[in-house]
Amino acid sequence: MTSESPARRAVEAALAETGLAVETRELPKLERTVARALTPGEDRVDAATFRRALCAVRRKPWSSRLMDLTRRSGEVWITRADAEAAVAGIDDPEPGDARLLAALADVVRARLRATAETPAAALETIRADLFDGTGRVLSPAEVDILSQAIAGAFDLPPDADFVEDVRRTEQARHQEHEAIEQAARARRREEVRRLRAWEDSLVPFAEVPRLLHCSQREALRWIAENRLPVARRVPQPDGTERWEFDPEELVALRARLPEWRRESYEADIRGRGAPIPDQGTRKVGNAVIARVAALDRYAAHFKTARALKRRITLVIGPTNSGKSHTALEALAGAESGMALAPLRLLAHEFREALTARGVPTSLATGEERIDVPGSRHLAATVEMCPLHNPVDVAIVDEAQMLADPDRGAAWTAAIMGAPARHLFVLGAPDCVPMVRRIAELCGDPLDEIRLERKSPLVVAGQPVRIQDLRPHDALIAFSRREVLDWRAMLLARGHRVAVVYGALSPEVRRAEAQRFNDGRADILIATDAIGMGLNLTIRRVIFTALRKFDGTQTRDLTSQEVKQIAGRAGRYGKHEEGIVSVMADAGSLSFIRTMLAAPPDDLPDLRPQVQPDADIIQAVAAEIGSDSLFGVLARIRRAVLRRDDPNYRLANMEQAFAIATALEGVTGLTLAQRWVYAMCPVDDRDNGIQRLVHWAADHAADRPVIPPGTGRLPPADRADRMELERAEKRHKRLVAWRWLSMRFPDAYRARTEAEEATARLNDWIEDVLRQQSSRDHAAAHDAPRTPQPQKHGRPDGRHGHRKGGAKAADGRNGGDGIDRGGRPGAGRPGRRPAGRAPIGR
Structure with a gap:
C-alpha cells in the first residue's frame, strides 16, 4: 500500500x-x-x-x-x-x-x-473599443441591452429618456447604414458595367488601319511615336501584349493624319526619327487620365516649380554625418524657406532648430498648425508641402523614402514640386539614382555633397549576454510585443527602461527618448522606429534579432536597415564611438559586418512613384463622365498606366481604392470630399475604414462628427498591456479625427475637446511607460517571459542564411505602424496599407 x-x-x-x-x-x-x-x-x-x-x-x-x-x-x-x-x-x-x-x-x-462622464459617452466608448478590438459591430438588440446596463450604472430613473433615445437613434443609424451598403453595391455595379462597356468597345490593332484610313505601317509608326493612344495592353501567355484601342478616339484623330504624314516625310528626309509631339497640344481620349503617370507630364503638373530656375543639392551620408546641419545652415540664412520631414516629430525638430537659430518658423502637419505671425519659414511633413508659394531654400529629408511602396509618391511630389530656388535633398546613398532621375525629368541642375560619419562605428567582438547590458545601451526588437516582453524582463532585473515603438505618439516617443537621454532610464528598448528621427545618446546598439516581419514575410534585415539602425550608436559629441552588437543566440556578428560594409542596395525600379491629386481626380471624372471616386480610381488603375512607361510608375493605391469602395454608398459628399477621406491616415487592421464610413455618413447628413473619447484610464501603476494597447488605438482614432477636422471643420467641430483627449492619452501612456516596476497585471498569456531569438532561418551562417541578406522593396515596419507625416502605411491596407500610423498629411 x-x-x-x-x-x-x-x-x-x-x-x-x-x-x-x-x-x-x-x-x-x-x-x-x-x-x-x-x-x-x-x-x-x-x-x-x-x-x-x-x-x-x-x-x-x-x-x-x-x-x-x-x-x-x-x-x-x-x-x-x-x-x-x-x-x-x-x-x-x-x-x-x-x-x-x-x-x-x-x-x-x-x-x-x-x-466616461456621461451615459452617451460611455456607450460610444464601449462600442468603439469592441470595434477596434474585434471588429464587432453591435446589433440593435445588443445596443439596447448595453444601453439599459449603462442606464443602471449611472443610476438613471426608470422613466429616463436615455434608453429610448438610444433605441430610436440606433434604429435610424441601422437603417442608414443598410441604405449606404445597398447604394454602394448599386453604384459599384454601375461603374463596373460602365468600365466593362468601354472595354468591350475596344478594338484590336487589326482594326486601326481601317478606322484611321491609313496603312498598317503608318499605324505602327504612330504608335511608336506615341501619337496613337493604346487604350489597354493585355498581357498574353507567351509574354507579348495585345494592344486594344478606343474606336471613338481613333476616328477623332483622322483629321491629324495629313499633319503627321508631313512631319514623318520631313523627318525621313532629314534622316532621323520624328520627334514625339507635345501631348498637351491635342485632345486624345484618356489623355487627362494619363497625366497621372505618363512620360514627363507629371513633372509638368507642378507649374510653380517649373516656372522657377531651380537647382538641387543632394546631400548624401550615413546616420550621424551631419546632413541636416548642413542644409539647416543654408535654410536659416535664407530670407524664406521650408523644411519637409517624414514624421510630425521631425517637423517639430526642424521648427525648433530654426527657432533656436533666431528664425521664426511656422508648422504644418496633417493634424496641427502653428502659425507664427510674420514668419517666412515653414516646417512641415512631406505630404503638406505647399506647391504654390515660392521660397529661396527648401529641404526634403530622408529621400530614400522615394522607394517606399506606401509613401514614395509623396517624396516624388515634394522633390518635383517644392517651389524653391535652391532645393536640398537629404538621404542615404541608396536614393542617389532615383534623385538623379527626378532632377533629369524636371530639367533641374543637380550637384552632390557626400558626407562621412563623424564618429567611428564598430562591430563588437562578441555577442551580448543579458547580464552584460549597461547604461546607454539600446536593444532593437521588431514588434511591439517583443519590446514590451524585453521591458518586463529587464525591469524584473532592476534596470530602468525607456521604450520607443511605432504605435506610440510622437509626444510619447519624445518623452521616452528624453528619459533615456537624461539618464532617468539606463536602457532603451525600441523597434526600428528609432531609425528615423529622435536624437538619442546611444553608445551601443544591440539587435535582439536579425530578421523581421515586413508585413508580407519574415526576412533578413537589408543592408540599409542595418545601417540606418546601427548608425544610431555613438551620437557625435556624446560618445567617442558607436558600437553595434547582437544579443547572444540571436544571430551572427559577421552578418552585421557584412551588411555595414555592403554597397547601397540596387533599387529594382528607378522610376519615381506618382499618384493623382485632387485636380487630376476631378479632371478624370469629367473625362469619363462620372462623379464616382470608385469609378475614377478603377479607370486609372485598370486601363491607363503603361507598365513599361519609361519615366513613372503608379504608386500603391490599394487603401485609397478600398476607402473609395466603402464610401460609394454615402450620398451627400462631393467627389473632392470623398477623395479627402480616401487620403485619411487610418489603419484597416484596426477597422479604420469602417469607422471612416460612419464618420462620413454623419458628415454627409450634416450631423456633427463626435470625436473619440479616451475611455476609462485606470491608474497608470495598475494598467496592463491590454489597457495600454487600447489607449494606443484610441490615440490612433483621435489622430484620424483631428486630421479630418483640419479639412472639414464644420463637420468635425469639437477640435478643442479632441486635442484635450489626445493630451490626456499621451500623458497617461507616458505615465504607464514611466512605471519602473515589473508588476504584471496582464492576462496569463501576456506574462513577462524571456523573449526568444528567431532561430529558424536566422542570418547567422548556420540556419540557411542567404548571403547578403534577403532584399525587399520596402522597409515596412511589420506590425509596428510607424508614425508618418501623412498617410499611414502604414502599414498597408488590410495588411496595412501597411501601415498606416498616422500622422500628418
Missing part, C-alpha cells in the same frame, strides 16, 4: 469535514494549492483555508462559465477581465449561476460608470 502525501490526506480530511464534493480533474491542482497552505509537518488544514483553496481552483472555470452566460444573453461587451474580477471575491466553493452573475453585475456596473 502506497503512502499518501500530506496534501492528499489534508484534502480527504477536509472533504469529509465540510461535505463538499470535488471532481477528479480538480484534485491535482487542489492538492498543490493545499500543499502551499500546510504548516510543515502537518497534514490538516482548517475548513476556511480549504474553502479558500477550492475557490482558487475553481475561479478559472467560474470565469469561463460567466463568459458563456453573458454571450448567450447578448452582453458581448463584458470581458474576461470583468469575469475574473467578479469571481476573485467569491468565497463560496459552490455558488450557483445567480451568485456568479450577481458578483459580475457589481463589477460591470462599476466599470461602465467609470468608462
Whole structure:
C-alpha cells in the first residue's frame, strides 16, 4: 500500500469535514494549492483555508462559465477581465449561476460608470473599443441591452429618456447604414458595367488601319511615336501584349493624319526619327487620365516649380554625418524657406532648430498648425508641402523614402514640386539614382555633397549576454510585443527602461527618448522606429534579432536597415564611438559586418512613384463622365498606366481604392470630399475604414462628427498591456479625427475637446511607460517571459542564411505602424496599407 502525501490526506480530511464534493480533474491542482497552505509537518488544514483553496481552483472555470452566460444573453461587451474580477471575491466553493452573475453585475456596473462622464459617452466608448478590438459591430438588440446596463450604472430613473433615445437613434443609424451598403453595391455595379462597356468597345490593332484610313505601317509608326493612344495592353501567355484601342478616339484623330504624314516625310528626309509631339497640344481620349503617370507630364503638373530656375543639392551620408546641419545652415540664412520631414516629430525638430537659430518658423502637419505671425519659414511633413508659394531654400529629408511602396509618391511630389530656388535633398546613398532621375525629368541642375560619419562605428567582438547590458545601451526588437516582453524582463532585473515603438505618439516617443537621454532610464528598448528621427545618446546598439516581419514575410534585415539602425550608436559629441552588437543566440556578428560594409542596395525600379491629386481626380471624372471616386480610381488603375512607361510608375493605391469602395454608398459628399477621406491616415487592421464610413455618413447628413473619447484610464501603476494597447488605438482614432477636422471643420467641430483627449492619452501612456516596476497585471498569456531569438532561418551562417541578406522593396515596419507625416502605411491596407500610423498629411 502506497503512502499518501500530506496534501492528499489534508484534502480527504477536509472533504469529509465540510461535505463538499470535488471532481477528479480538480484534485491535482487542489492538492498543490493545499500543499502551499500546510504548516510543515502537518497534514490538516482548517475548513476556511480549504474553502479558500477550492475557490482558487475553481475561479478559472467560474470565469469561463460567466463568459458563456453573458454571450448567450447578448452582453458581448463584458470581458474576461470583468469575469475574473467578479469571481476573485467569491468565497463560496459552490455558488450557483445567480451568485456568479450577481458578483459580475457589481463589477460591470462599476466599470461602465467609470468608462466616461456621461451615459452617451460611455456607450460610444464601449462600442468603439469592441470595434477596434474585434471588429464587432453591435446589433440593435445588443445596443439596447448595453444601453439599459449603462442606464443602471449611472443610476438613471426608470422613466429616463436615455434608453429610448438610444433605441430610436440606433434604429435610424441601422437603417442608414443598410441604405449606404445597398447604394454602394448599386453604384459599384454601375461603374463596373460602365468600365466593362468601354472595354468591350475596344478594338484590336487589326482594326486601326481601317478606322484611321491609313496603312498598317503608318499605324505602327504612330504608335511608336506615341501619337496613337493604346487604350489597354493585355498581357498574353507567351509574354507579348495585345494592344486594344478606343474606336471613338481613333476616328477623332483622322483629321491629324495629313499633319503627321508631313512631319514623318520631313523627318525621313532629314534622316532621323520624328520627334514625339507635345501631348498637351491635342485632345486624345484618356489623355487627362494619363497625366497621372505618363512620360514627363507629371513633372509638368507642378507649374510653380517649373516656372522657377531651380537647382538641387543632394546631400548624401550615413546616420550621424551631419546632413541636416548642413542644409539647416543654408535654410536659416535664407530670407524664406521650408523644411519637409517624414514624421510630425521631425517637423517639430526642424521648427525648433530654426527657432533656436533666431528664425521664426511656422508648422504644418496633417493634424496641427502653428502659425507664427510674420514668419517666412515653414516646417512641415512631406505630404503638406505647399506647391504654390515660392521660397529661396527648401529641404526634403530622408529621400530614400522615394522607394517606399506606401509613401514614395509623396517624396516624388515634394522633390518635383517644392517651389524653391535652391532645393536640398537629404538621404542615404541608396536614393542617389532615383534623385538623379527626378532632377533629369524636371530639367533641374543637380550637384552632390557626400558626407562621412563623424564618429567611428564598430562591430563588437562578441555577442551580448543579458547580464552584460549597461547604461546607454539600446536593444532593437521588431514588434511591439517583443519590446514590451524585453521591458518586463529587464525591469524584473532592476534596470530602468525607456521604450520607443511605432504605435506610440510622437509626444510619447519624445518623452521616452528624453528619459533615456537624461539618464532617468539606463536602457532603451525600441523597434526600428528609432531609425528615423529622435536624437538619442546611444553608445551601443544591440539587435535582439536579425530578421523581421515586413508585413508580407519574415526576412533578413537589408543592408540599409542595418545601417540606418546601427548608425544610431555613438551620437557625435556624446560618445567617442558607436558600437553595434547582437544579443547572444540571436544571430551572427559577421552578418552585421557584412551588411555595414555592403554597397547601397540596387533599387529594382528607378522610376519615381506618382499618384493623382485632387485636380487630376476631378479632371478624370469629367473625362469619363462620372462623379464616382470608385469609378475614377478603377479607370486609372485598370486601363491607363503603361507598365513599361519609361519615366513613372503608379504608386500603391490599394487603401485609397478600398476607402473609395466603402464610401460609394454615402450620398451627400462631393467627389473632392470623398477623395479627402480616401487620403485619411487610418489603419484597416484596426477597422479604420469602417469607422471612416460612419464618420462620413454623419458628415454627409450634416450631423456633427463626435470625436473619440479616451475611455476609462485606470491608474497608470495598475494598467496592463491590454489597457495600454487600447489607449494606443484610441490615440490612433483621435489622430484620424483631428486630421479630418483640419479639412472639414464644420463637420468635425469639437477640435478643442479632441486635442484635450489626445493630451490626456499621451500623458497617461507616458505615465504607464514611466512605471519602473515589473508588476504584471496582464492576462496569463501576456506574462513577462524571456523573449526568444528567431532561430529558424536566422542570418547567422548556420540556419540557411542567404548571403547578403534577403532584399525587399520596402522597409515596412511589420506590425509596428510607424508614425508618418501623412498617410499611414502604414502599414498597408488590410495588411496595412501597411501601415498606416498616422500622422500628418
